Amino acid sequence: MKETKTDVLDAMIQAFTENFRGSKKKIETIEYWKNRYERAGD
Secondary structure (H helix, E strand, O other): OOOEHHHHHHHHHHHHHHHHOOOOOOOOOHHHHHHHHHHOEO
16 A cells, blocks of 8 residues: 555654654655655555
8 A cells, every 4th residue: 555645744753753762763864755755645
């Protein structure tokens, strides 16, 4: 199933929130999120 734009935004917020809390997980670039968002369906 193709992810929606909302899915991408949710995932992005989740990633930034975890990173803000001090998680050492690599934060993807804005470029990555932009591309993923543009590929997503409505």
